Amino acid sequence: MTTTTWPAVRVRVPRLSASAIWAGMRRQKLLTIALGILAVMIFLAAVGPIIAPHDPESVLRETLLDEQGQPILNSQGDPRTQLVNLRAPSGTYWFGTDEKALDVFSRTISAPRVDLVIAIASTIIGLGAGSVIGLVAGYAAGRGRLVGSLAEVLTRFMDIIQAFPVFIVALALVAVIGSGQDKVIYVLSFLFTPIFFRYVRAETLLVRELTFVEAERAVGNPTRRIMFNHILPNSVTTATVQGSAVMGYAILLTAGLSFVGAGVAPPTPEWGAMIRSGVELMQSGQWWTSVFPGITLGLTVFSLAVIGESIRVRWRGSGLRGY
Amino acid sequence: MRKFLLRRFAFLIPQLFVVSFLAFLLIKLLPGDPVLIILGPLRTQEGVIRETKRLGLDKPFFVQYGRYVERTVQGDFGNSIVTKQPVIEELGRRVPATLWLITLGLVACVVIGIGVGYVAALAPPTGWGTWLNKSIIGYGFLAGALPDFWVGLILVFIFFATLGILPAPIGQLPGYIPSLLPDGPTNIDLLDTLIKGDFGQAGTAFRASIMPVVTLAIVYAPVVLKITAVTTTEVFNSQYVTGARAVGVRRRTITRYIMRNALLPIVTTSGVLYAFLLGGAVLVETVFSWGGFGQYTVDAVNALDFNVIQGMMLVAAVFTIVVYLLIDIIHYFVDPRIRVSTVGSS
Numbered sequence: 001m002t003t004t005t006w007p008a009v010r011v012r013v014p015r016l017s018a019s020a021i022w023a024g025m026r027r028q029k030l031l032t033i034a035l036g037i038l039a040v041m042i043f044l045a046a047v048g049p050i051i052a053p054h055d056p057e058s059v060l061r062e063t064l065l066d067e068q069g070q071p072i073l074n075s076q077g078d079p080r081t082q083l084v085n086l087r088a089p090s091g092t093y094w095f096g097t098d099e100k101a102l103d104v105f106s107r108t109i110s111a112p113r114v115d116l117v118i119a120i121a122s123t124i125i126g127l128g129a130g131s132v133i134g135l136v137a138g139y140a141a142g143r144g145r146l147v148g149s150l151a152e153v154l155t156r157f158m159d160i161i162q163a164f165p166v167f168i169v170a171l172a173l174v175a176v177i178g179s180g181q182d183k184v185i186y187v188l189s190f191l192f193t194p195i196f197f198r199y200v201r202a203e204t205l206l207v208r209e210l211t212f213v214e215a216e217r218a219v220g221n222p223t224r225r226i227m228f229n230h231i232l233p234n235s236v237t238t239a240t241v242q243g244s245a246v247m248g249y250a251i252l253l254t255a256g257l258s259f260v261g262a263g264v265a266p267p268t269p270e271w272g273a274m275i276r277s278g279v280e281l282m283q284s285g286q287w288w289t290s291v292f293p294g295i296t297l298g299l300t301v302f303s304l305a306v307i308g309e310s311i312r313v314r315w316r317g318s319g320l321r322g323y
Numbered sequence: 324m325r326k327f328l329l330r331r332f333a334f335l336i337p338q339l340f341v342v343s344f345l346a347f348l349l350i351k352l353l354p355g356d357p358v359l360i361i362l363g364p365l366r367t368q369e370g371v372i373r374e375t376k377r378l379g380l381d382k383p384f385f386v387q388y389g390r391y392v393e394r395t396v397q398g399d400f401g402n403s404i405v406t407k408q409p410v411i412e413e414l415g416r417r418v419p420a421t422l423w424l425i426t427l428g429l430v431a432c433v434v435i436g437i438g439v440g441y442v443a444a445l446a447p448p449t450g451w452g453t454w455l456n457k458s459i460i461g462y463g464f465l466a467g468a469l470p471d472f473w474v475g476l477i478l479v480f481i482f483f484a485t486l487g488i489l490p491a492p493i494g495q496l497p498g499y500i501p502s503l504l505p506d507g508p509t510n511i512d513l514l515d516t517l518i519k520g521d522f523g524q525a526g527t528a529f530r531a532s533i534m535p536v537v538t539l540a541i542v543y544a545p546v547v548l549k550i551t552a553v554t555t556t557e558v559f560n561s562q563y564v565t566g567a568r569a570v571g572v573r574r575r576t577i578t579r580y581i582m583r584n585a586l587l588p589i590v591t592t593s594g595v596l597y598a599f600l601l602g603g604a605v606l607v608e609t610v611f612s613w614g615g616f617g618q619y620t621v622d623a624v625n626a627l628d629f630n631v632i633q634g635m636m637l638v639a640a641v642f643t644i645v646v647y648l649l650i651d652i653i654h655y656f657v658d659p660r661i662r663v664s665t666v667g668s669s
Binding site for chain 1: 338341342345349352464465467468469470472473476477479480483484485491492598599601602603605606609610620621623624625627632635636639640642643644647
């Protein structure tokens with residue numbers, strides 16, 4: 001009996017040096033900008049309310065004075081209140097103040113803690129639930145009579161959920177379970193589950209037929225281990241790649257819900273609710289209360305879309321998709 | 324042909340059943356007793372029992388669902404709790420305005436999308452062609468990232484508040500009190516005023532529809548644009564187009580070859596976009612006080628008006644199902660392969 005000895009192969013791992021990173025950044029300018037924006041947003045989600053120059057949730061402490069130097073109290077009845085509360089962007093209030101005398105800049109940079117957390121949490125929960133259900137549905141499809149038809153029913157059910165217009169379902173669900181940050185997370189997780197379910201189920205149907213799965217079964221692995229330890233890691237890729245785009249979508253949906261008063265309510269700083277507070281003001285020319293949160297929101301979703309797209313491009317043609 | 328349509332229509336029935344069941348189930352999950360909401364705080368014990376009996380809420384779940392389906396099929400969606408009006412009538416007044424808005428929006432998206440996408444796909448890969456394609460990609464990312472309602476507000480700020488050339492975002496016919504709005508056959512103010520021959524009002528209604536339609540076009544045209552550019556490029560680089568060009572087929576004929584083959588994904592995408600716009604219109608309608616289905620939905624959700632919520636879920640789902648049906652029928656006519664495969668399989 002002869003043993004074959006393989007010649008030693010030296011694999012050159014490229015060193016991650018500062019100049020290599022710099023070259024990469026120059027090659028992928030758009031992606032670099034997107035990653036930069038996202039990093040800023042994540043940073044703001046962590047410390048936004050702490051570094052904000054003014055309290056994002058309560059009115060300015062300093063009293064506003066009228067022409068005679070008399071203090072104007074923040075009373076509902078005084079018609080001057082709204083005009084005085086609203087201040088155009090200046091050195092003190094970079095993005096101006098809104099009709100309740102809240103500092104728009106402080107609120108804008110505090111909002112990622114609400115919007116980004118909703119986006120990340122709902123995407124992760126949706127991805128988790130969608131993956132597990134998709135794995136089970138894909139593995140069970142066409143198996144035994146009962147299991148197979150249960151999987152079929154599950155798949156049809158997911159299709160039907162997707163037949164309803166997303167935003168309208170979101171509104172209806174918020175009506176059922178109520179509004180607020182946690183409720184929005186539940187609603188969005190529910191809506192995202194079918195999206196990820198589809199990808200994982202489709203992949204599972206392919207992966208379960210591969211030879212290595214047969215080999216795992218031949219050596220006596222229990223079904224559960226084959227499913228979760230061997231098939232799942234190979235079938236979540238396409239779904240995970242969608243994660244970034246879904247997160248951007250989550251931010252848009254959250255803002256939309258808050259915009260119609262069904263998501264996160266003021267005074268909690270949230271971009272959509274802030275844009276809503278400026279609806280009438282945009283008609284009378286005070287643009288700053290709506291414009292700044294909209295731009296910040298747009299930049300965040302834009303960066304998530306760019307990152308998602310470049311991950312998608314990178315992933316195509318590698319991994320199991322190419323077998 | 325008939326066989327394909329019959330089979331496709333037969334598929335509608337189970338779909339509608341499941342959709343109606345989900346709409347029913349959702350309302351059952353609503354917090355709060357509908358009887359208490361209907362009767363309000365000034366209620367008596369007997370009143371509650373009588374109302375519960377009248378609505379059949381003392382019956383088992385599936386009996387209730389059966390009654391619900393029976394009523395719905397007859398066009399009875401119940402009454403709104405807020406306005407006490409039949410939901411079906413209110414929907415009839417409001418849905419046309421929304422359909423009108425999103426249809427105009429879709430037409431704008433398709434015209435812009437196919438036009439620009441086609442030019443971009445056939446543009447030379449140098450000079451202005453590169454520039455055009457790059458800007459389209461950038462614009463696509465940007466438009467996809469902006470909330471439609473925010474874009475609408477920016478337009479209001481520019482064209483109403485600053486320039487003053489378009490009417491205020493206060494409905495389909497700015498300057499008229501809602502109760503005095505023309506009551507016409509279509510419930511779409513622009514069409515109704517035209518039918519009545521009142522061109523002055525029709526002009527106002529036309530100007531009022533510019534901003535909402537442009538908003539939808541700005542935000543959603545890139546969806547059609549992208550798919551047009553991608554599929555047209557693909558078809559353009561295919562061997563049969565290269566062959567046709569090599570043997571000197573006329574440009575117009577080649578354009579027809581390309582469009583015919585690029586059309587299917589464009590039709591599908593436009594259809595999906597149409598269904599999506601019904602949800603998206605909710606927000607744009609709110610900005611422009613359009614008074615359509617979207618605003619009705621928002622009011623109903625905020626007031627927990629359960630009959631209206633149920634009705635709007637049903638309308639939204641039926642709309643989606645009908646749009647998908649239309650996509651399939653268009654595919655049938657555009658793509659001869661479907662015809663062959665249905666003949667073969669039958």
